[in-house]
Amino acid sequence: MKNSKSLHSRIAPHVHDIPGSGIREFFDIVNEMSDAISLGVGEPGCQTPWHIRDAAIYALERGATGYTSNSGLLSLREAISKYAKKFFSTSYSPEDEILVTTGLSEAYDLVIRALVEPGDEVIYHQPSYVSYGPVVQMAHGIPVVLETSAGDDFHLDLDKLESLISDKTKLLVLNFPNNPTGAILDSSQVRAIADMTARHDLLVLTDEIYGELTYDTEHCSILSVPEMRERTILLHGMSKAWAMTGFRIGYACGPGEIIGAMNKLHQYTMLCAPTLSQVASVEAFKGAGKDIPHMRDIFRRNRNFMLARLNDAGLPCAPLHGAFYAFPSVSELGLTSAEFALRLLDEEKVAVVPGTAFGQCGEGYVRCSYATGLDEIKIAMDRIEKFVNRVRGAGA
Amino acid sequence: MNEILKILRINARESSSDIAKMLNRSQEDVENEIGQLEKLGIIKGYQAIVDEDTLDNNQVTALIEVDVSPRREDGFDHVARRIAAFPEVKSMYLMSGNYDLLLFIVGNTLREVASFVSAKLAPMEGVNSTTSHFMLKTYKNNGVLMETREEYEKLKVTP
Numbered sequence: 001m002k003n004s005k006s007l008h009s010r011i012a013p014h015v016h017d018i019p020g021s022g023i024r025e026f027f028d029i030v031n032e033m034s035d036a037i038s039l040g041v042g043e044p045g046c047q048t049p050w051h052i053r054d055a056a057i058y059a060l061e062r063g064a065t066g067y068t069s070n071s072g073l074l075s076l077r078e079a080i081s082k083y084a085k086k087f088f089s090t091s092y093s094p095e096d097e098i099l100v101t102t103g104l105s106e107a108y109d110l111v112i113r114a115l116v117e118p119g120d121e122v123i124y125h126q127p128s129y130v131s132y133g134p135v136v137q138m139a140h141g142i143p144v145v146l147e148t149s150a151g152d153d154f155h156l157d158l159d160k161l162e163s164l165i166s167d168k169t170k171l172l173v174l175n176f177p178n179n180p181t182g183a184i185l186d187s188s189q190v191r192a193i194a195d196m197t198a199r200h201d202l203l204v205l206t207d208e209i210y211g212e213l214t215y216d217t218e219h220c221s222i223l224s225v226p227e228m229r230e231r232t233i234l235l236h237g238m239s240k241a242w243a244m245t246g247f248r249i250g251y252a253c254g255p256g257e258i259i260g261a262m263n264k265l266h267q268y269t270m271l272c273a274p275t276l277s278q279v280a281s282v283e284a285f286k287g288a289g290k291d292i293p294h295m296r297d298i299f300r301r302n303r304n305f306m307l308a309r310l311n312d313a314g315l316p317c318a319p320l321h322g323a324f325y326a327f328p329s330v331s332e333l334g335l336t337s338a339e340f341a342l343r344l345l346d347e348e349k350v351a352v353v354p355g356t357a358f359g360q361c362g363e364g365y366v367r368c369s370y371a372t373g374l375d376e377i378k379i380a381m382d383r384i385e386k387f388v389n390r391v392r393g394a395g396a
Numbered sequence: 397m398n399e400i401l402k403i404l405r406i407n408a409r410e411s412s413s414d415i416a417k418m419l420n421r422s423q424e425d426v427e428n429e430i431g432q433l434e435k436l437g438i439i440k441g442y443q444a445i446v447d448e449d450t451l452d453n454n455q456v457t458a459l460i461e462v463d464v465s466p467r468r469e470d471g472f473d474h475v476a477r478r479i480a481a482f483p484e485v486k487s488m489y490l491m492s493g494n495y496d497l498l499l500f501i502v503g504n505t506l507r508e509v510a511s512f513v514s515a516k517l518a519p520m521e522g523v524n525s526t527t528s529h530f531m532l533k534t535y536k537n538n539g540v541l542m543e544t545r546e547e548y549e550k551l552k553v554t555p
Binding site: 129353 | 402553
């Protein structure tokens with residue numbers, strides 16, 4: 001083949017332009033280091049509760065190996081509907097207002113593709129989970145970042161938010177309890193956000209995957225304002241509170257028109273979420289009342305422990321009310337997030353995630369998960385303290 | 397349940413300073429409460445959970461169902477207390493169902509357990525009959541699996 005175009009030039013420009021995750025390399029180093037203690041994982045360290053795994057084994061034995069309807073098993077949508085009524089005090093019809101997806105990530109992609117036209121703007125806050133911006137770009141939309149800071153306990157600055165709203169703004173993305181900062185919303189903030197979105201007639205996409213994991217107060221969803229139901233798409237899933245990340249089950253609840261549009265994309269791309277995992281999720285809802293309080297109890301103690309140890313090490317940390325991450329500042333040590341993470345890994349064999357993985361404003365922070373075992377957290381915190389003292393000693 | 401008890405039930409060797417950190421309380425406060433729990437007899441003691449099957453001893457554990465005639469004045473307590481006092485009896489419960497008392501007996505040999513049952517337990521006044529079962533293998537003890545299977549390793553770092 002002569003004069004053929006390079007493969008590189010054939011990649012669609014809007015995909016090519018999506019910045020690759022700068023810390024992919026760091027992730028690769030860590031994942032190959034078998035003896036490292038990890039506080040770097042975005043999932044519970046414990047296994048999926050046994051009754052759920054047992055139900056999955058039984059379902060496999062009975063041959064739950066075919067497709068389900070595009071929307072997902074009706075029994076699962078009914079369980080979701082019942083759960084949403086109880087946990088979010090919001091009613092969704094299992095028939096046409098709930099869609100079961102392959103993880104929450106798929107649901108997010110579907111919402112964006114269903115709603116965003118080229119040039120539409122989507123506002124989301126950072127530091128945040130990694131896919132909010134790139135998925136918008138994949139849909140030819142424009143991600144607009146609202147930065148949050150430790151000074152505000154990583155809450156949304158509403159004036160700043162309002163200043164970002166333009167006539168092209170289609171959607172506001174919320175994620176509370178937040179990965180990676182551990183921040184949550186309270187009822188007055190929810191009220192203010194609700195008023196603002198109503199004033200500007202915006203749709204809201206709320207990722208509440210950590211909703212069950214709040215430690216000091218009940219979860220406060222944007223859906224606690226009843227009028228928000230008609231302009232909100234709720235994304236949730238089984239991954240965090242049920243420790244079912246590998247099952248890949250998420251779901252979207254919202255007005256039928258939007259869920260219907262999402263289902264159209266879903267039926268041509270994913271067809272349906274994994275059947276076995278859907279059956280396991282039905283079982284998961286049955287045990288939710290017992291499994292989740294148990295896990296929350298453990299995480300609460302781990303959080304308190306980690307905060308106390310970070311405090312001993314002199315690493316300041318904004319209040320942590322939800323999810324299972326601490327997001328301490330390391331900037332005072334004179335290291336960037338990436339330098340801190342790389343050196344900590346190299347010198348003490350402890351893995352944390354540089355804050356920059358979650359956006360530029362994550363510079364100066366690292367994310368430490370406290371969803372891992374207490375024994376590991378203890379060793380990791382001993383090593384972090386040792387490392388921090390050494391860095392301080394060298395700098396003095 | 398008491399928060400300190402929850403933690404000690406998972407790991408009785410947890411230090412009071414770590415418990416204090418987990419509960420956001422002072423170490424002194426935690427130590428006082430543990431002392432109080434011990435004084436009130438709520439915490440009776442602290443023991444290791446041992447996988448007996450890995451030890452090179454020939455110890456025998458038997459589970460014995462005992463049918464007892466209760467007395468008018470104090471029900472099962474009188475005979476139960478007498479049985480429980482034997483050091484061979486490691487655990488003992490009053491049960492609903494086909495028999496009354498369930499005993500866990502540990503002996504160094506089969507003969508030792510057999511002689512305890514025939515010489516001490518069966519002839520006791522109030523004991524009508526006994527049924528012995530010998531334990532073959534321990535899969536789980538006190539919530540702890542004795543056999544650890546290699547688990548799939550999760551990734552070390554994910555967003």
